[in-house]
Amino acid sequence: DGGITQSPKYLFRKEGQNVTLSCEQNLNHDAMYWYRQDPGQGLRLIYYSQIVNDFQKGDIAEGYSVSREKKESFPLTVTSAQKNPTAFYLCASRLRDRGYEQYFGPGTRLTVT
């Protein structure tokens, strides 16, 4: 079955450590996105990538970094510079030129103490 996988489901880290969240899709989608969700709030865009080896900052990119070396993969690194990293992180993808809806993975809940 085609879909988007995010791993792990739950992640715990100590303050000051960088951590990388995985996002993989086998939908052959061109564009991929990372969102952050905080309790009781909507989703905010961190980074997005429309093609391999290219990505753009979203609304809250500070303290995060990404790479897009393969079409299927769009990992997100939460660095120690991110002041409030505890959140639910959602990855999404979209097939360009075939509509504007995005399809989401199951999410990773990151807790930093």
Place this chain on the structure above:
Amino acid sequence: GNSVTQMEGPVTLSEEAFLTINCTYTATGYPSLFWYVQYPGEGLQLLLKATKADDKGSNKGFEATYRKETTSFHLEKGSVQVSDSAVYFCALSEQQETSGSRLTFGEGTQLTVNP
């Protein structure tokens, strides 16, 4: 810039009641409109969409009509079930590949349906 405003929650209904969740938007261009649903601890699932004025999106008994004159996309269901309990998000996307077609979300509305 773009923005989406959703009816504040939480909303609590009895089973078989009628549901309306209001959504209005502000957009610089001509957006596509979406409703997503999120069950506890999960990602978002696309519920329905509409891409032009007067389009009606529908799925699983839910409906929403793209109203350009009132910039609205209200979600409705005639008879809710306990299994509809979830958080519902209204969202829009500019229909422009050059801007990355990013989604702008409302804050979400928590729906609880009691038996």
